[in-house]
Structure formats: structure tokens, C-alpha cells
Amino acid sequence: MRTIEWRDGTVVTLDQTKLPHETVFLKLKSVLEVAEAIKTMKIRGAPLLGAAAAFALALVAYNSEAKEKRELINELVKAGEILKRTRPTAVNLFWAIDRILNSARSFSEEDQDMAVFVVEEAQKIADEDAAANRLIGKYGAELLHDGDVILTHCNAGALATVDYGTALGVIRAAWEQGKKIKVIATETRPKLQGARLTVYELKRDGIPVTLVTDNMVGYIMYKGLVNRVMVGADIIVRDAVINKIGTYTIAVLAKEHDVPFYVAAPKSTFDLAQVSANVVIEERRPEEVTYIGSERITLPGVNVLNPAFDITPLECVTAIICENGVLQRKDFVEFKANL
Amino acid sequence: MRTIEWRDGTVVTLDQTKLPHETVFLKLKSVLEVAEAIKTMKIRGAPLLGAAAAFALALVAYNSEAKEKRELINELVKAGEILKRTRPTAVNLFWAIDRILNSARSFSEEDQDMAVFVVEEAQKIADEDAAANRLIGKYGAELLHDGDVILTHCNAGALATVDYGTALGVIRAAWEQGKKIKVIATETRPKLQGARLTVYELKRDGIPVTLVTDNMVGYIMYKGLVNRVMVGADIIVRDAVINKIGTYTIAVLAKEHDVPFYVAAPKSTFDLAQVSANVVIEERRPEEVTYIGSERITLPGVNVLNPAFDITPLECVTAIICENGVLQRKDFVEFKANL
Numbered sequence: 001m002r003t004i005e006w007r008d009g010t011v012v013t014l015d016q017t018k019l020p021h022e023t024v025f026l027k028l029k030s031v032l033e034v035a036e037a038i039k040t041m042k043i044r045g046a047p048l049l050g051a052a053a054a055f056a057l058a059l060v061a062y063n064s065e066a067k068e069k070r071e072l073i074n075e076l077v078k079a080g081e082i083l084k085r086t087r088p089t090a091v092n093l094f095w096a097i098d099r100i101l102n103s104a105r106s107f108s109e110e111d112q113d114m115a116v117f118v119v120e121e122a123q124k125i126a127d128e129d130a131a132a133n134r135l136i137g138k139y140g141a142e143l144l145h146d147g148d149v150i151l152t153h154c155n156a157g158a159l160a161t162v163d164y165g166t167a168l169g170v171i172r173a174a175w176e177q178g179k180k181i182k183v184i185a186t187e188t189r190p191k192l193q194g195a196r197l198t199v200y201e202l203k204r205d206g207i208p209v210t211l212v213t214d215n216m217v218g219y220i221m222y223k224g225l226v227n228r229v230m231v232g233a234d235i236i237v238r239d240a241v242i243n244k245i246g247t248y249t250i251a252v253l254a255k256e257h258d259v260p261f262y263v264a265a266p267k268s269t270f271d272l273a274q275v276s277a278n279v280v281i282e283e284r285r286p287e288e289v290t291y292i293g294s295e296r297i298t299l300p301g302v303n304v305l306n307p308a309f310d311i312t313p314l315e316c317v318t319a320i321i322c323e324n325g326v327l328q329r330k331d332f333v334e335f336k337a338n339l
Numbered sequence: 340m341r342t343i344e345w346r347d348g349t350v351v352t353l354d355q356t357k358l359p360h361e362t363v364f365l366k367l368k369s370v371l372e373v374a375e376a377i378k379t380m381k382i383r384g385a386p387l388l389g390a391a392a393a394f395a396l397a398l399v400a401y402n403s404e405a406k407e408k409r410e411l412i413n414e415l416v417k418a419g420e421i422l423k424r425t426r427p428t429a430v431n432l433f434w435a436i437d438r439i440l441n442s443a444r445s446f447s448e449e450d451q452d453m454a455v456f457v458v459e460e461a462q463k464i465a466d467e468d469a470a471a472n473r474l475i476g477k478y479g480a481e482l483l484h485d486g487d488v489i490l491t492h493c494n495a496g497a498l499a500t501v502d503y504g505t506a507l508g509v510i511r512a513a514w515e516q517g518k519k520i521k522v523i524a525t526e527t528r529p530k531l532q533g534a535r536l537t538v539y540e541l542k543r544d545g546i547p548v549t550l551v552t553d554n555m556v557g558y559i560m561y562k563g564l565v566n567r568v569m570v571g572a573d574i575i576v577r578d579a580v581i582n583k584i585g586t587y588t589i590a591v592l593a594k595e596h597d598v599p600f601y602v603a604a605p606k607s608t609f610d611l612a613q614v615s616a617n618v619v620i621e622e623r624r625p626e627e628v629t630y631i632g633s634e635r636i637t638l639p640g641v642n643v644l645n646p647a648f649d650i651t652p653l654e655c656v657t658a659i660i661c662e663n664g665v666l667q668r669k670d671f672v673e674f675k676a677n678l
Contacts, residue, residue: 216646220644245552292636299359299539304525310555
């Protein structure tokens, strides 16, 4: 199945905090339930957050008792506000909400039932993401060759999207083409998406994967054990790629060792009106750092930093792969023209 | 008390795997007990390993029933072999064993009881380490100033040495001089020495400390939140500093951001006859990565890398602080002449 699905008034998705130990499905019936699942990262991954927000608004429309368009739009706007407060850095979320609201505003009541229309628009967002990932895979796989060892960070896989994945979609596509590649996955503290989710996806598909701690990346590059980096993105702005904390550290090491650094993301992740200095980097709860599972790993009350993302300047990025194709570094200055 | 002490035929030290949650003292009575404590990292930290190995040989001499010098030396050589197999990269261990053996070989039986002599030599190694750390602190503190925020990795503190610490000794000395400094400690996966030991030592002394995950270092430097790096070393060879895994990653980031990168270590950590290409990097059990405490963080059976150390070329090092003073990068070419 897809990572998220609409089933007659219910949003069905996996609880990603339980993986890889347990496969628990969430059956969400209200915007508040979706918002809570996003906040606690049961639902996570930039493209998936877009689809989840769209389906949350579909739930509002589906359950609404509004008598007229204006009333339903007010409900959707309010629900959108709730969703926007869950993850401040997540551009796909904002993009999907705005897209649903704009569609709803331009909807003509004569044509169709508006609730049906909103549900269909949300479904379209999900379908487009799945299709975009297949295209990203197709274009990105051209960059990978027999014998490549690809380092990836966090989880930019099927679980981070509606289906197939961005960075892992590229890896998956190359593997499906029969290319003999291997993957090194960083565990990705504090939430361990690499150890939990990326290892799970790759093992399921039979793609060879080796797990390392985040601080081993320097050593691995020094020893020449990796020759490509492939990561996803949470936002791509005019001057930078903003992605899971730790990405920038890997990008600097890749630059030092002349290892190509690729970013795979759908266009819904791009916000080229924005520059990195204006992006709010979400700071999450200290307990994500001080606890691992139920184990406290340090003294109580210690001061902690917990930024969820970091900023990789475009100078560190070799190419960005989106559903339009591969944008090489020289094309970045013409970002807008190309999209 | 000191981190390790000789008490009438018993080596008393802390079980560092239990910190910071529990303070458990080990009372070791044989070389096998010491070797086991080193292997399982109950005893860890380069300079401390030297003292522990010395005291382990003191236990052999103390308990020996050898009738003559040659016989006791054979026992010490055998015990040394056991100790040398515990941690292949730990130069202080090799250094301390060789020093005790050489002293024992040159011992003249007319002067004194040989067991007493070996115990005294081990005690001297411990005392010299404590004294060296104080000197390292004194010289290194000159490099730190009011307002500095110092990033440190792993634990190069009192717990890694006989007393006071190397990197944390420098920080401690600056703090005792009244300098207004702050520390950022990386948690240091897989064994979390930063989260468990460095945070514990600094909080105990009232020195402000903030804990981060290893992969946040890039972000912290990008944001200008740190202006010095201070780490210890496991071996300093002719062309590189070999230290806890993750050190090289930090060094590359420090270079990229023009942040001075300092290494603090006693001369017992130097092995200038050696080059980094010939140093065996210890590869430890995969379970150190796949488990945190009793929690498994990934699928069973996943392939894992777990090198305990990495290699930082001297080009990335701004200065090395030892008990002789501060060696600036320009002096490194004359390493031997200066020591």
C-alpha cells in the first residue's frame, strides 16, 4: 500500500515512531488527530506531510455540516491554521494547505459537491507526489553506476513520501535497473530515522545497506568507502537546501573529499521566493536528545540544543533531482527559469 | 579521589559504563579483571588506560610467588600480552607496559624488593599523568578567553585520565582562573561518553554545558555558536591525531569555519615513530551501534561499521597542548625536536 491513503472518510497511515519493531496503522478521522500525529512525528517526511495536510483538510470537508461554500472555506482556513502550527519548517505542509484553499475558493458550486471536490483535490496531491517520485527515481538513477556506494541521511524513502521515495526512490530505481550499488545509512540522531526507517525500507527491498553513527561519516569519506551522497530536502530555497539536522555536516565532508552531493526532492519542496536566512528552523523538545526510547542517556536537567534541520548552501550541492530532471549546480542561478 | 588508585593490592576505579546514573566502584585484584574492565570500557580514556595497565602489572608483581627476577619478568611479559590485546589502538597502554617492563629489567635485586619496585613505578606513572594534566591545563588555558564557547567531543576529562583531564583539564583550568567560558559537548555515539561523562564532570564543577547530538556540529558552526574546539587524543603520530570516532568530522567543519582546533594530550600519547597509515583502528562490536542501553534501535542482523577512532591529519590541527607547552601547527614539522 501507499504510505498514506484515503479510505471513505478515514486517513490510513503507518505510525512511523513504532517502526521497525511494530507495524501499527493509524486510522485518523479528524484534523486534530492528523495534527497530533504530525507533531509527534508518527507522520513525518516532507512530501508525506503535504499529502497528510491535504487529507486532513479532506476530512474537514467530508465531515462538514456547512450549508454554503463560504462557511466550509472558513472551516478549512481554521483547520489549515491548526496544521500550520505543527511543524514550522515544513514547506510541503504550507504548500498543500494553500493549494487546497485556493482550489476551494475557485470552486464553482454549480459543478459538483464541494466536499467531494476537496477530497479529490487531496487525492490528486497524493497521486502527483507518487508520480513525481517515480520521475525523480528515473532521472536520478542516471547518476548512479555499478559499484557505487551511496551515503544517505535520515529517511527520504517511501515512508517520507506517498510512495517510492525521493533519495531512496533514486536508489531504488537504480537497483531496479540492475545496477550493483550499496548504501550506507546514517542512524540520524536524535530520532534515528536512518536506523529505524531507511534500514527497514532497504532491507525489505533487498538493497545492501550498512548502518553507521552520524559521526562516522568523516572516517568513511577519509577511507574512500563512499562515492556518492544522496539526500532528500525539507525545503529548497533560493540559496540553500534545508534538510534533516546533520545534512550540512555531510555536505561539508563531501566537498572536502570531492564526493558528489545530490539532493532529490519534488517541486512541492521548493520555495524560491524564500532565502535561508528567513526560514524558521524548528527547535524540538530536549527529551528527544536526552532520551533514547525509555533510556535517559545523560543527567537530568542538562541544557540541550535540538534543531530539527540545518542549512546547506547551494555551493555544497552538486545537483538537485526533481520531477523535471536533474538540475546541475550551474543551473541553480536560473532556478526559477527551469521550473 | 583520583579516577584510579592503588590500595594495598587492589586497584580501585569507577565503572564508567554505569555513569552518570550510578557511582559503582570496581575493586580489581588481577590482571584478568583489569583486562576485562578495559575491554568492556568500564575503564576508558587514553591516559587512564596507561595507568590502569601499569597498576595491572603492579597486581602481578604484588601477588607473584616468583623466586627470582627472571621469573617475575616472565610473568609481567605474559600479563603485558593479555593487556595489549584489549584495545589495539591504545598507545598509552603499550607505552605503560613497555615502561614497566624496561624498568623491571633494569632493576637491581640488591637494592629493594622487586614487587615494591614495580608497584612504585606504576604509582609514578599515575602521579606523572596527574601532574602532566595540571601542566596541560595551565598551558592550554592561555588559549581560552572570556566569552569563548568551546566544543568538545567524547570525554577527555578527569575520568579519561588519572586526574583533572586533558581537554577538560584545559577548560577546567580556564574556569578556575575565572574566565567566563561555556562548553558544548557532543553526545559521542555509539558509547555516549559526551552525554554520560563530559556532561557529568562539567555539571559537577558548575561549568556551563550544552549537550548536542554529533550531527549538530555543522549547524552550530554555521550559526557561529562555537569559537574553539578542544579535544583529547588516543594517539598522536607523525602525521595525524587519532582520537574518538567523530573527531575528524569536527576537524573538517572547524577548518571550513575557521574555528581553531586544539588537541590536549600528555606526551605518553605521542608515538612519533609511527604514521597514521600503520595504526590499527579498533573495530568494536556491532551491538554498540544497534543497541542503546537495552533498546535495539534497528532491525536485527543489519550490517554495521563501528570503528572506535578516526584519523585527523595535522593540517586540520591548530595546536597541540602537552605538558611541555603549546605546539603550534608550524612547530609540528619539528615534533621530535620539541619533545
